[in-house]
Amino acid sequence: xxxxxxxxxxxxxxxxxxxxxxxxxxxxxxxxxxxxxxxxxxxxxxxxxxxxxxxxxxxxxxxxxxxxxxxxxxxxxxxxxxxxxxxxxxxxxxxxxxxxxxxxx
Amino acid sequence: xxxxxxxxxxxxxxxxxxxxxxxxxxxxxxxxxxxxxxxxxxxxxxxxxxxxxxxxxxxxxxxxxxxxxxxxxxxxxxxxxxxxxxxxxxxxxxxxxxxxxxxxxxxxxxxxxxxxxxxxxxxxxxxxxxxxxxxxxxxxxxxxxxxxxxxxxxxxxxxxxxxxxxxxxxxxxxxxxxxxxxxxxxxxxxxxxxxxxxxxxxxxxxxxxxxxxxxxxxxxxxxxxxxxxxxxxxxxxxxxxxxxxxxxxxxxxxxxxxxxxxxxxxxxxxxxxxxxxxxxxxxxxxxxxxxxxxxxxxxxxxxxxxxxxxxxxxxxxxxxxxxxxxxxxxxxxxxxxxxxxxxxxxxxxxxxxxxxxxxxxxxxxxxxxxxxxxxxxxxxxxxxxxxxxxxxxxxxxxxxxxxxxxxxxxxxxxxxxxxxxxxxxxxxxxxxxxxxxxxxxxxxxxxxxxxxxxxxxxxxxxxxxxxxxxxxxxxxxxxxxxxxxxxxxxxxxxxxxxxxxxxxxxxxxxxxxxxxxxxxxxxxxxxxxxxxxxxxxxxxxxxxxxxxxxxx
Numbered sequence: 201x202x203x204x205x206x207x208x209x210x211x212x213x214x215x216x217x218x219x220x221x222x223x224x225x226x227x228x229x230x231x232x233x234x235x236x237x238x239x240x241x242x243x244x245x246x247x248x249x250x251x252x253x254x255x256x257x258x259x260x261x262x263x264x265x266x267x268x269x270x271x272x273x274x275x276x277x278x279x280x281x282x283x284x285x286x287x288x289x290x291x292x293x294x295x296x297x298x299x300x301x302x303x304x305x
Numbered sequence: 306x307x308x309x310x311x312x313x314x315x316x317x318x319x320x321x322x323x324x325x326x327x328x329x330x331x332x333x334x335x336x337x338x339x340x341x342x343x344x345x346x347x348x349x350x351x352x353x354x355x356x357x358x359x360x361x362x363x364x365x366x367x368x369x370x371x372x373x374x375x376x377x378x379x380x381x382x383x384x385x386x387x388x389x390x391x392x393x394x395x396x397x398x399x400x401x402x403x404x405x406x407x408x409x410x411x412x413x414x415x416x417x418x419x420x421x422x423x424x425x426x427x428x429x430x431x432x433x434x435x436x437x438x439x440x441x442x443x444x445x446x447x448x449x450x451x452x453x454x455x456x457x458x459x460x461x462x463x464x465x466x467x468x469x470x471x472x473x474x475x476x477x478x479x480x481x482x483x484x485x486x487x488x489x490x491x492x493x494x495x496x497x498x499x500x501x502x503x504x505x506x507x508x509x510x511x512x513x514x515x516x517x518x519x520x521x522x523x524x525x526x527x528x529x530x531x532x533x534x535x536x537x538x539x540x541x542x543x544x545x546x547x548x549x550x551x552x553x554x555x556x557x558x559x560x561x562x563x564x565x566x567x568x569x570x571x572x573x574x575x576x577x578x579x580x581x582x583x584x585x586x587x588x589x590x591x592x593x594x595x596x597x598x599x600x601x602x603x604x605x606x607x608x609x610x611x612x613x614x615x616x617x618x619x620x621x622x623x624x625x626x627x628x629x630x631x632x633x634x635x636x637x638x639x640x641x642x643x644x645x646x647x648x649x650x651x652x653x654x655x656x657x658x659x660x661x662x663x664x665x666x667x668x669x670x671x672x673x674x675x676x677x678x679x680x681x682x683x684x685x686x687x688x689x690x691x692x693x694x695x696x697x698x699x700x701x702x703x704x705x706x707x708x709x710x711x712x713x714x715x716x717x718x719x720x721x722x723x724x725x726x727x728x729x730x731x732x733x734x735x736x737x738x739x740x741x742x743x744x745x746x747x748x749x750x751x752x753x754x755x756x757x758x759x760x761x762x763x764x765x766x767x768x769x770x771x772x773x774x775x776x777x778x779x780x781x782x783x784x785x786x787x788x789x790x791x792x793x794x795x796x797x798x799x800x801x802x803x804x805x806x807x808x809x810x811x812x813x814x815x816x817x818x819x820x821x822x823x824x825x826x827x828x829x830x831x832x833x834x835x836x837x838x839x840x841x842x843x844x845x846x847x848x849x850x851x852x853x854x855x856x857x
Contacts, residue, residue: 217332218402252586260334264352264727280784282723285732286354289725292652292734296400298383 208270210237211249212286213262221286222262223275224252231261234287235276235300240267270299276300306369306675307597309417312417316460317414320421322437324348325407332404334357347427349420350406353727357401360423364746365433365451365475366678370665373676374827375416377661383409390646390654392769394432394678395423399725421831427465428458428539431473434482435643435679438598439687443477445494445502446598450531451475453586453594457532460770464539468546469554471539472511486510486519487772489556490538504531508538508568509560516802518559520565522572528557533585537575541568544717546570572699581813601673601688606638609627613691619660625747626698626709631689638691644684644701645708645716649745650738651806653719654682656706663704671697680769681718681757685710685769714823715741718769722762722779731779731786732812737762739816744823753823756837760793772796774838775804775822777815788815790822792849793841795799804846807854818853 211224212234222230223237231237240246241305246267253265278284289297324344331341345351350358368376376396380388383405384398390399402407415421431451439448442764454473458464464471485491486758491507504526520608526534542556545563560568570652586594617624632641644664646654656664668676668686670692677685689697702709710716717740721725722733737760744750759773763780768770770776776791788810791803810818823837829848830840841849 202507212354214356216338217404219352219400221355245361257338260331260482263338281786282729286725288673288735291732292724 203271206269206272207241207243207246208274209240209249209267209274210270210275210278211240211253211265211267212237212283213253213256213265216260216263223287224249224256227240230256232298233300234278235274236302237270237275238266239270239275257283306367307364307448307594308500310329313417314414315674317417318421319409320348321410321414324410327405328403328658333819336490343425344806345422345697345759348406348410350401351727353370353399353721354723354726355727356399357403357406358725359398359401359409359420360391361396361398361418361420362423362430362457363394363396363418363678365431365437365448366680367437367448368676369416370668370674370679372416372418373376373661373668374420375412377428377658379409379412379663380661381658387657389652389721390656390678390682390684392680392720393423393430394680396436396678397721399721401466416725421459424470426467426469426471428461428467428471428473431455431475432483432488432680433475434477435677435685436482436632436641436687437477437677438600439632439636439641440478440480440482442480443494444496445477445481445570447475447477447494448598449494449591449595450492450494452597453532453591456594457535461676462669463536464543466566467543468548469537469551470554471542471556472498473542478656478836479798480493481781481796481798481800482679482853484769485773486800486802487512487516487769488519490533492520492534501527503527505552507559509565510800511555511557512769512771513555514552514764514766515555515557516766516771517561519557520560520801522560522565522569529588529591530580530585531765533580533582534572534576534583536579536584537572540575540579545571557670576815579616583798586601600636601689603636603639604690606692608637610638613694616695620695622709623695623698625751627694628746629711629713639687640691640694642685642694642697643679643711644706645710646706647710647716647741648705648708649715650742651705651719652734653717653737656684660704660706663700664706667700668699673740683716683717685728711748712752712755712757713748714753714756716757717730717741718757718759718773720761720768721805722760722768726762728765729779730764730781730839731762731788732758733762733777733779734766736777736779736812738786740819741822742817751781752833753755753827754824754833754836757797758819769796771802772800773803774841775819777801777819780809780811782802782809786812788812790815790818792822792846793838795838799838806846806850821852822849825849852854
């Protein structure tokens with residue numbers, strides 16, 4: 201999967217307590233579902249996300265915090281295959297994969 | 306098997322208690338991640354793409370059935386119902402929660418297991434020949450000295466902060482099934498001219514971005530002097546190994562830069578000091594440890610075993626499985642069974658909790674309660690009566706682990722790769738699965754003969770690609786997964802490093818490329834008895850390059 205040219209970025213990390221891959225949302229919480237991530241579309245917004253990530257790391261909520269590229273397709277479409285796999289799970293265990301959006305509640 | 310004494314129990318329990326407190330302090334924020342990270346790594350706990358990963362040590366690959374059941378139960382209770390057996394003869398759990406790690410370590414300690422020194426810049430878990438104690442060609446059970454090294458290296462204060470990680474492997478036979486020359490220190494049990502048993506010591510081998518076949522540094526060290534010699538080897542490395550550049554910090558770089566002769570000289574100079582310090586094992590203690598590995602009570606069985614001969618004659622699939630998966634046992638009437646964790650299209654090295662339980666039951670019923678892990682990511686039932694082999698084969702078939710492919714083209718090593726690992730550049734497992742499907746025809750596998758494919762998802766080479774007859778290395782090329790092919794590697798006593806053939810192949814093309822390599826071999830071999838590695842060593846890379854890239 202080629203990296204698409206896009207300025208769009210989202211903030212991700214792993215939850216300290218259980219290691220779960222999570223994404224920072226517009227609601228100001230960390231969600232396991234990549235499609236819920238808040239998308240930064242400008243460098244200024246990306247910087248703001250990085251600051252939020254640093255604060256969450258300092259507050260011991262998340263670790264391995266990174267601002268990552270997403271394609272113009274939106275938050276559910278990380279640009280790099282590594283992040284696609286992080287978002288949904290190992291490609292060799294479909295039974296263990298998670299959806300990009302929350303299940304219907 | 307070795308059984309913990311009060312010291313082993315005490316230090317294991319104390320470590321669980323200590324790390325449990327550290328986890329608690331991390332969860333409250335008293336410890337920062339920067340402070341906690343080296344502590345968790347010392348306890349085998351990594352962060353991977355989807356969760357924490359816990360690597361549990363299986364010293365020299367030996368497990369009791371009780372331990373296998375515990376590993377299965379941990380997989381079910383704390384993970385997602387499976388574990389992954391690795392090239393270091395360990396098991397990894399992929400979906401671990403930090404807050405549950407203290408409980409898991411306590412459960413492991415209850416069966417004399419732990420995750421100590423499975424990460425970090427220390428002496429890691431010692432690996433050994435999976436047929437230790439049952440192979441007819443060994444001089445001595447390599448687990449005896451492996452256990453002595455385990456005890457010596459556990460929490461060794463001088464070697465807890467080495468320049469880089471440090472791995473030992475031991476073989477008791479001239480036939481190397483433990484890839485000793487690809488380890489920081491490889492040890493081979495040998496006899497000297499006087500007929501005394503001792504050890505040949507290879508130092509400075511390794512894989513990673515700088516693959517090196519270890520040179521022989523000391524042809525013979527007496528049995529009672531090995532620990533002081535090893536301590537001298539480590540001390541020279543600890544003093545002079547590079548700490549300024551992690552890519553040049555392994556002992557292989559030091560030995561290469563000094564030259565093997567100069568490194569050996571410095572070790573000799575150091576040795577009297579370590580010997581005088583009294584680190585060598587007392588004969589009585591050596592005898593105590595040796596006794597744990599005394600042969601179990603085998604029955605006297607005359608060969609041929611009629612029922613076994615009959616079953617082979619009547620059932621072709623069973624006969625094929627015996628041919629590849631049953632290793633000759635040193636005791637008449639027995640065989641050592643390799644359980645293939647490589648079902649066609651499966652994930653190399655993965656086993657579910659139900660499969661692990663079934664294997665533990667088989668071990669109790671048919672193999673004197675013992676299981677081994679191989680560095681090729683398979684399991685072994687070391688002590689099966691030939692009369693029981695048919696029943697074992699049938700039961701393995703029921704759990705999907707009766708593939709008759711040991712040593713053949715579908716017995717593939719694959720690291721977890723980008724499906725799990727935060728260091729990986731490309732996926733390994735899907736390539737292994739597709740190759741397995743491509744070569745699924747067992748008759749064709751037998752026609753191809755012995756052929757080892759090893760796949761790594763990054764240059765760290767956990768999948769041993771440098772030592773593969775066909776090695777595959779996944780790389781990231783502008784965000785896309787590409788795969789390079791190396792040929793001619795070998796991890797046995799004829800150890801060699803594979804040669805890169807040329808530019809890499811896209812994910813959709815790699816299986817076809819390997820198929821071409823195999824077909825080229827079939828066309829150029831002089832006889833069916835000439836194996837892939839023999840043919841490659843005879844003709845070199847050129848015919849294979851031409852078949853993949855055309856004449857240049």
